[in-house]
Amino acid sequence: MRDVAVIGVGMTKWGELWEKSLRTIFVETALLALDDAGVDRIDSMYVGSMSSGLFVGQEHIASLLADYLGQAPVPSARVETACASGGLALRLGFMEVASGMSDVVLVSGIEKMTDVSGYEATYALGTAADQEYEGYHGITFPGLYALIARAHMEKYGTTREQLALVAVKNHLNGSKNPLAQYPFKITVDSVLNSVLVADPLRLLDCSPITDGAAAVILCPIEMARKMNKPVVKITGSGHATDSIALSSRKDITWLEATYQAGKRAYAMANKKPKDIDILEVHDCFTIAEICVIEALGIVEKGKGGKAAEDEITYLEGKIPVNTSGGLKAKGHPVGATGVAQVIEIVKQLQGEAGKRQVKNPRIGMAQNMGGSGGSTVVHIFERE
DSSP: OOOEEEEEEEEOOOBOOTTOOHHHHHHHHHHHHHHHHTOSOOSEEEEEOSOHHHHHSOOOHHHHHHHHTTOTTSOEEEEOBTBTHHHHHHHHHHHHHHHTSOSOEEEEEEEEOTTSOHHHHHHHHHTTSOTTTTGGGTOOHHHHHHHHHHHHHHHHOOOHHHHHHHHHHHHHHHTTOTTOSSOOOOOHHHHHTSOEEETTEEGGGBOOOOEEEEEEEEEEHHHHTTSSSOOEEEEEEEEEEOOSSGGGSSOTTSOHHHHHHHHHHHHHHTOOGGGOOEEEOOOSBHHHHHHHHHHTTSSOTTOHHHHHHTTTTSTTSSSOBOTTOHHHHHOOOTTTHHHHHHHHHHHHHHTOOGGGOOSSOOEEEEEEEETTTTEEEEEEEEEO
């Protein structure tokens, strides 16, 4: 198996992109990645997208986007595993280059979510939950994560203020990211006084509805070493699944798929949690970041809330988490999130993250999660 590097990244500002279509957003982003990589051809491409059919009424986007990028007839595939679609697209692109089937692969993620009403967006996102056992009874993702949050608070003593501090930290990071949807700071009081969505979660505990895309270019390590830029290689990749319905899990405060995907990525990269210098995780809700860093072994089980309180996960902390602003501030166009996480890790490892740059990171991790944890993809990156 060949070693694989990321040689190009592309992302535009996320938000409510009323004036742009799905294909326009994708092409702009993909061209940025191609330009950054310094290549004018690809051997294949993968597109992560959760629900283009429900959001913009367009399926068969793999062919559509390859055509509008001017890359047809290259093989192109759309990848779907809820909000982890982008992360899984990266895994498939990584496997294709590592196997030797292709040398240059474009991996992208995209979602255009604001062309529908709030009700329709909620319905589309809700299809990632168990329709018979959860959706039928009216629960939505804020409600599911509220159940997780309440259980975590009861079991481990996690406080409402600790949840708020996750949002405060990520908005602080996002205020330094010019591509973030919400690049501004917030306070604990503003979180605690925002509209109640599903007790104990409030509006500022929740990631937003977002339009956006992200793209990266992968190639064999030997090709990357010939370029005049720091080499960032993918050293670990893990993927795992769990039951979708919370009622089928032994402990809803524990993300088993994240634990298993992380375990596989650590083993492949020959790394341990203590080796990770920087981390992007799937903070669709503040409680999600808390549970994820526990499942990945970054902190002890039950200590995720205290990590933000003690500033362990801040930019200057022991293990910076979500330096991009996370889903909370950067935005969450569901199919694109996993690829955007990779872009942040690559920029950090290359020393090109601007005002949010962490001091000399060498090993980074990205964790992308679908639904309420029913699927997770984890990748580990290392700077040569």
